[in-house]
Amino acid sequence: MTKSPIDPAIDTLIHDVVHVGSAYDIDGMEQLYTADQSFLVLGSNGEVTRVSRTDSLAEFRSRRDAGEPPLSTEHRVLHVEQQGDHATAILYRRMSPDAPAAMYELRLRKDSGRWMVAGETVTPWPGGIDGNFLPARRQAA
Numbered sequence: 815m816t817k818s819p820i821d822p823a824i825d826t827l828i829h830d831v832v833h834v835g836s837a838y839d840i841d842g843m844e845q846l847y848t849a850d851q852s853f854l855v856l857g858s859n860g861e862v863t864r865v866s867r868t869d870s871l872a873e874f875r876s877r878r879d880a881g882e883p884p885l886s887t888e889h890r891v892l893h894v895e896q897q898g899d900h901a902t903a904i905l906y907r908r909m910s911p912d913a914p915a916a917m918y919e920l921r922l923r924k925d926s927g928r929w930m931v932a933g934e935t936v937t938p939w940p941g942g943i944d945g946n947f948l949p950a951r952r953q954a955a
Contacts, residue, residue: 820894824901824922827929828891831920832907836885838878840871847931848923854935873948880953885909892917899924906939910949915939 827846834842853865890906901922908915921933 820896820901821929823929824894824896824903825891827922827931828889828894828903828905828920831931832887832889832905835874836887836909838874838882838884840875840878843871843874848925851930851932851934854933856935856937858938877948877951880951882951882953885948886911889918901929913949 830842831846834846847867849867851867853870855863855865857863886909888908891903892906893902893904895902903918903920903922905918905920906915907918917937917939919935919937920931921935922929923932924930
């Protein structure tokens with residue numbers, strides 16, 4: 815069975831999502847995520863927490879404004895699967911040496927000819943993610 819080629823723009827999007835988000839570049843992040851994008855975070859107790867795009871961007875903005883250091887860009891793309899204008903990417907991701915590693919499933923959608931993140935699911939790698947998937951703050955809010 816021949817594997818279908820993956821649009822190279824997906825690799826660029828993944829790189830940008832990791833690096834732009836890690837730098838708390840809110841303007842850049844807004845260009846990478848669809849208007850209806852949301853995060854789903856699986857806790858170690860099996861509870862799923864939904865985080866809206868608005869709340870996620872507000873948290874990144876707050877961290878930037880508080881002077882938090884940039885997040886780590888440590889990641890590995892484990893798998894990308896494309897079906898027309900939709901794709902799924904699975905990443906190993908660690909936001910900092912102090913934060914647990916996580917598996918990110920990026921749900922991608924091509925809108926107006928451009929790949930964007932429509933959703934992310936964050937699950938433990940291995941073990942649980944208790945509380946926030948971002949590292950603890952170093953600066954007071």
